[in-house]
Amino acid sequence: MEKSGKIRLAHGSGGALMHELIEEFIVPRLANPALLGLDDAAELEDVLDDARPGDRLAFTTDSYVVQPLFFPGGDIGKLSVCGTVNDLAMKGARPAYLTLGLIIEEGLAVADLARVLDSVASTGASCGVCVVAGDTKVVERGGIGGVVINTAGVGLIPAATRVSGASAEPGDVVLISGTIGDHETAILVAREGLKLEQTIESDCAPLNGLVSAVVEAAPGVHVMRDPTRGGLGTTLNEIASRSGVGICIDESSLPVDERVRSVCEILGFDPIYMANEGKMIAVVPEKEAAAALDAMRTHSLGRNAAVIGRVIEGKGVTLRTSVGGARPVVMLEGVQLPRIC
Amino acid sequence: MCLAVPGRIIELEGDTARVDFGGVTREANVSLVPEAAVDSYVLVHAGFAIQVLNEEEAEETLSLFRQMAEAAGGRPGVGGPPPERGVAFGDPDDGRNER
Amino acid sequence: MIDLEAFRSEPAARALVSRIELLAAEPVSLMEVCGTHTVAISRFGLRSMLPPHLRLLSGPGCPVCVTPLSEIDHAIAVAREPGVVVTTFGDMMRVPGSSSSLEAERAEGADVRIVYSPLESLDVAESEPDSEVVFIGVGFETTSPTIAASVVEAKRRGIRNYSVLPFFKTVPNALDMLAALPGRALDGFICPGHASVIIGAGAYEPIARERNMPCVVVGFEPLDILAGVAMLLDQVKAVRNEGASARVENQYARAVTREGNTAAQALLADVFVECDSEWREIGVIPSSGLAFSDRYAEFDARKRIEVEAPAPAGASGCICGEIMLGLKLPTDCPLFAGRCTPRDPVGPCMVSTEGSCAAFYKYER
Numbered sequence: 001m002e003k004s005g006k007i008r009l010a011h012g013s014g015g016a017l018m019h020e021l022i023e024e025f026i027v028p029r030l031a032n033p034a035l036l037g038l039d040d041a042a043e044l045e046d047v048l049d050d051a052r053p054g055d056r057l058a059f060t061t062d063s064y065v066v067q068p069l070f071f072p073g074g075d076i077g078k079l080s081v082c083g084t085v086n087d088l089a090m091k092g093a094r095p096a097y098l099t100l101g102l103i104i105e106e107g108l109a110v111a112d113l114a115r116v117l118d119s120v121a122s123t124g125a126s127c128g129v130c131v132v133a134g135d136t137k138v139v140e141r142g143g144i145g146g147v148v149i150n151t152a153g154v155g156l157i158p159a160a161t162r163v164s165g166a167s168a169e170p171g172d173v174v175l176i177s178g179t180i181g182d183h184e185t186a187i188l189v190a191r192e193g194l195k196l197e198q199t200i201e202s203d204c205a206p207l208n209g210l211v212s213a214v215v216e217a218a219p220g221v222h223v224m225r226d227p228t229r230g231g232l233g234t235t236l237n238e239i240a241s242r243s244g245v246g247i248c249i250d251e252s253s254l255p256v257d258e259r260v261r262s263v264c265e266i267l268g269f270d271p272i273y274m275a276n277e278g279k280m281i282a283v284v285p286e287k288e289a290a291a292a293l294d295a296m297r298t299h300s301l302g303r304n305a306a307v308i309g310r311v312i313e314g315k316g317v318t319l320r321t322s323v324g325g326a327r328p329v330v331m332l333e334g335v336q337l338p339r340i341c
Numbered sequence: 342m343c344l345a346v347p348g349r350i351i352e353l354e355g356d357t358a359r360v361d362f363g364g365v366t367r368e369a370n371v372s373l374v375p376e377a378a379v380d381s382y383v384l385v386h387a388g389f390a391i392q393v394l395n396e397e398e399a400e401e402t403l404s405l406f407r408q409m410a411e412a413a414g415g416r417p418g419v420g421g422p423p424p425e426r427g428v429a430f431g432d433p434d435d436g437r438n439e440r
Numbered sequence: 441m442i443d444l445e446a447f448r449s450e451p452a453a454r455a456l457v458s459r460i461e462l463l464a465a466e467p468v469s470l471m472e473v474c475g476t477h478t479v480a481i482s483r484f485g486l487r488s489m490l491p492p493h494l495r496l497l498s499g500p501g502c503p504v505c506v507t508p509l510s511e512i513d514h515a516i517a518v519a520r521e522p523g524v525v526v527t528t529f530g531d532m533m534r535v536p537g538s539s540s541s542l543e544a545e546r547a548e549g550a551d552v553r554i555v556y557s558p559l560e561s562l563d564v565a566e567s568e569p570d571s572e573v574v575f576i577g578v579g580f581e582t583t584s585p586t587i588a589a590s591v592v593e594a595k596r597r598g599i600r601n602y603s604v605l606p607f608f609k610t611v612p613n614a615l616d617m618l619a620a621l622p623g624r625a626l627d628g629f630i631c632p633g634h635a636s637v638i639i640g641a642g643a644y645e646p647i648a649r650e651r652n653m654p655c656v657v658v659g660f661e662p663l664d665i666l667a668g669v670a671m672l673l674d675q676v677k678a679v680r681n682e683g684a685s686a687r688v689e690n691q692y693a694r695a696v697t698r699e700g701n702t703a704a705q706a707l708l709a710d711v712f713v714e715c716d717s718e719w720r721e722i723g724v725i726p727s728s729g730l731a732f733s734d735r736y737a738e739f740d741a742r743k744r745i746e747v748e749a750p751a752p753a754g755a756s757g758c759i760c761g762e763i764m765l766g767l768k769l770p771t772d773c774p775l776f777a778g779r780c781t782p783r784d785p786v787g788p789c790m791v792s793t794e795g796s797c798a799a800f801y802k803y804e805r
Contacts, residue, residue: 194556197359197366258364266362266385267556268344270483322445323453323662325485330802333782337530338556340387340583341343341475341503343476343582343634347444363444370559372589373704384637384695387529388557389586391704392637392695399694403443406452406663413455 007108012138022136025110029117030100030124034132042132047096047156054159058093060084061152067145069112071190073183073201074277076149077119082206082277083228084153085127089208090224090280092163092215093155098124100134101150106141116147127206129153161215167222168243172311173289175282177210177296178203178304179257180232181264181274189263192338200259205278210301214280217295218288225281230332233272235281236317237331246314249329251322255304268339272319273332283311345386347394353379360385447661448484456666457489463673467493469625470672471766473615474632475502475792476660482799484662490669498796499618500719500764501632503579503609504531505788505795508720511607512537515576517747518605519550524745525568526552527561528576534791542576558590565594565602574741577604582634584608584730585704588711591739603741608730609717611635612643617725618765619651626766627680628654628672630665633692638708640700641690648686654679659692667691711736720788721761758787763796770800777801 010017027035034042047057064080074082081098088095100120104113124130182203189200207226215221223243227235232254240247256271264271278301284292289307296302317329348360348369356372360383371377374390382399383390472478478498481487487496500506516537519526526542533543533554546552551571555561558575565573577587587604594602615629631644636657644655654675658668668691678684690696710733717729732740757775762768770776770789780786782798789795 192554192556195367198364200365262346262362262365266344266346266365266367319485321483321485321662322448322450323484323486323666324450324489325453325662326488327482327485328802334534337533338554339344339531340529340556340579341531343474343580345582345634345637370557370586370589373585373701373707375703384634386582386634387586388559389589391582391585391634392701395694395697402664402667402694403446406446406449406667409455410449410451413451413458 005110007104007106007110007113007138009106009138009140012104012136018136025114026117026134026136029114030121030131030134032130032132034097034130035134042097044097044132047154051156052159056157058088058091058155058157059152060087061150062087063148063150065145065148066187068190069146070115071202072186072199074204075116075119076147077116078123078204079277080149080151081120081123081127081129082204084151085129085206085208086226086280088153088155089206089211090163090226091157092161092211092224093157094212095127095129095153095155095208097132097154098129099152100131102134102136103144103148103150104136104138105144105146106138108146112146123206127208160219163221163224165223165225165239165242168239168245168247168283168311169222169285170245170311170313171286172222172283173286173307174236174247174249174309174311175284175289175293175296176232176255176306176308177207177280177282177302178278179255179260180227180276180279181260181271182257183277184231184274185260185263185269185271188267194263196263198259200263203276203278205301207278207280207301210280210296210299213295213299214282214292218282218284218292220288221282221284221292223281223283227276227279227281229275231271231273231275232281233270233317233329234332236329239281239283240315240317243311244315246312247309247317248312248320249309249317250320253306253308255306269336272329273336343386345384345391347382347384350377350379350381350383353377358383358390360390444661447663449663452663453489453666456663456670459670460494460666460673461491463670463677464491464494467495468627468673468676469495469497469766470628470630470669471497471499471618471626472630472658473499473501473611473618474630474635475505475795476634477501477630477632477658477665478796478799480660480662480665482802484665486662486665494669497626497766498764498799499766500614500722502788502792502795503583504535504792505760505764506609506719506722507535507578507607507788508718509538510718511605512541514742514747515605516540516542516545518574518741518745519545519552521745521747523570523572524551525564525571525573526550526576527555527558527564527573528552529578530554531792532576532578535788536785536791558587559593562590562594562597562599562602565599566597569601571601572745573602574745575602575604576607578607580609580611580632580635581638581708584712585638585701585707588707591711591736592707594739595736603739603744605741606712606729606731608712609719610714610728610730612639612647613728614719614725615644616647616651619647619653621765624766626653627676628656630668630672631655631657631688633657633659633664633696636692636696636700638701638704640698641688641696642698643700644688648688652679652686654686655688657688657690657692657696659695664691721758722764723761756786760787760789760795760797763789770797773797
């Protein structure tokens with residue numbers, strides 16, 4: 001497509017080069033009927049056809065600036081689909097459509113852009129969503145690390161599903177769908193060149209299938225959240241605060257991959273604060289907890305699901321440590337840095 | 342002061358050892374522990390092994406802890422504020438002692 | 441295989457807590473002087489298991505906390521020099537100097553890089569021969585041998601663009617000063633575990649003997665700490681009630697010997713010499729720092745790179761010094777949790793994850 005093999009400023013200028021980039025490079029990789037219209041806006045009928053009285057539209061957006069662009073277990077393309085799909089799924093929505101906004105740094109290798117787009121396409125296909133609208137800009141060299149992506153997503157929430165971060169109630173059981181800290185640990189190892197012999201993979205994955213299974217088994221589920229930036233600790237604090245409750249979790253029940261645990265020990269990190277991109281928290285009424293846990297463990301993305309705690313009267317998040325002590329888990333302040341002390 | 346993590350040396354050449362930290366393997370510099378050998382357990386800080394662990398002493402310490410655990414038989418301590426009780430799934434009374 | 445889980449057994453913890461409750465019949469104050477102990481105590485929720493009249497104080501054991509403003513400002517000034525690449529442990533990034541921090545400088549364009557091992561700085565120096573690579577040498581005796589090794593290695597490899605800011609502190613004289621404080625309310629020291637690996641448990645014998653201060657060298661697993669506290673309380677009782685003499689005991693025998701790591705000590709003696717050193721908010725403690733020996737003077741970044749560090753700012757109201765000396769608690773500070781928070785710290789005890797104030801803010805409120 002481009003002899004130099006690199007994206008140039010001209011690719012974002014609106015002229016012939018940009019049209020060539022979109023029509024011959026981007027669109028074919030994301031091919032679907034809505035996109036092929038190439039109008040100023042996508043015309044979408046299906047989502048309206050499927051809607052029933054009481055259903056609501058879920059609408060969300062997120063931007064992705066991850067470095068490095070390609071990491072074990074995923075890349076920025078996969079992340080930009082999973083992140084937005086998961087935000088929709090956590091509200092109980094069936095994700096339907098995405099937009100894809102690309103801001104490309106001049107000089108990005110065309111081959112890298114191709115890889116990212118292919119990832120967007122294949123991740124979308126794997127979870128039943130497609131990109132129906134997009135935008136492409138090219139900016140001058142310096143500072144955005146190759147490419148940053150914004151995706152917005154829309155989906156339908158069935159009438160019977162009412163989940164919200166404010167709905168946790170004392171007595172509810174808190175579940176996590178699998179091991180914590182994988183994504184951020186994988187990124188850190190890749191980015192800081194930690195020279196481990198083993199590869200630690202990000203858990204980046206679309207969770208809409210897992211969510212459907214959980215909602216079907218436990219239709220009374222109160223809260224579903226994916227613990228991304230700030231990790232489990234921060235997300236539980238958000239839930240506790242929004243619901244006006246306390247949450248008590250048990251350290252020995254937290255699933256942590258052995259390699260992630262070792263890396264965190266070496267660097268002085270706490271897995272509770274490390275981001276996850278393929279895990280969900282479910283807060284369910286006690287009588288539905290067994291069914292919810294079972295539904296998670298039966299699903300390929302929930303094999304290591306566990307009950308990790310309880311919702312109680314009060315405020316804040318408390319951790320019962322492995323030796324029987326108790327400590328508060330506060331929101332993460334700033335970013336964890338590797339330490340030697 | 343200082344974060345140091347135990348690991349087992351699985352290979353050694355000159356000043357560089359490959360150390361198994363339980364799931365992950367990484368290189369460490371062993372110039373500060375000339376007596377280190379393959380299969381030694383070492384404490385690693387900032388990429389350097391700073392000590393070869395004394396396995397007999399480790400075993401003695403562990404054995405002491407094991408004895409205490411058995412003698413205690415899991416009885417809770419008396420006095421002081423009660424720590425959070427276990428949140429074993431299915432126990433409706435858990436988590437009531439919020440601090 | 442050394443099984444970490446065995447050091448975190450709950451039944452054993454309960455047994456130790458029962459022992460501690462019996463031994464701590466009267467109010468007693470124990471001071472740990474190791475940031476890693478501060479973090480471990482908080483991380484495992486140990487304070488919640490111990491009787492309230494057993495006070496666990498946090499001394500000046502966080503190397504980042506005790507690096508004086510003048511040294512932080514110096515590091516920042518070096519970072520601003522064109523052509524300089526500053527390498528540092530992550531711990532130093534957010535510590536506030538008089539008007540900035542390494543993290544803030546990086547945001548402004550300074551080339552500041554976090555390394556896990558000082559040897560990584562050598563790789564940077566070799567691959568970027570036009571830069572001057574400066575490593576911020578902060579740490580206690582656990583860390584200074586690793587920097588000494590990096591300097592020896594640099595000399596061996598003929599690396600000419602690597603130097604170190606020698607802001608190291610050493611533990612024993614600081615402990616002695618604490619033990620000698622008039623009106624001290626300290627009954628015993630939980631001695632650092634990993635610094636002791638290097639200097640040996642014997643380093644504390646003069647303090648135990650001359651100041652009659654009970655000392656126990658303690659490991660970092662929760663059972664180590666509980667066992668160490670129990671041993672220390674035993675000794676405190678014997679010293680208080682039976683006229684016994686204080687001594688040094690070693691709970692961390694699997695890692696610490698009486699003599700310490702003699703290879704590391706020899707290296708330190710070759711590369712560094714003892715010097716007086718200023719501890720932030722505390723003042724100068726004699727023979728508590730390290731400077732380069734003549735043989736390695738060329739690696740002293742203070743001589744290699746001339747900077748004008750600004751005059752340190754005036755008093756901020758921070759009482760970290762008194763807190764680190766065990767004279768006050770974080771909650772005694774008028775700035776605590778108001779003007780001074782982890783997000784917006786005034787003093788070092790709040791910015792470092794191991795500082796007393798940060799630990800109190802997170803875990804004890």
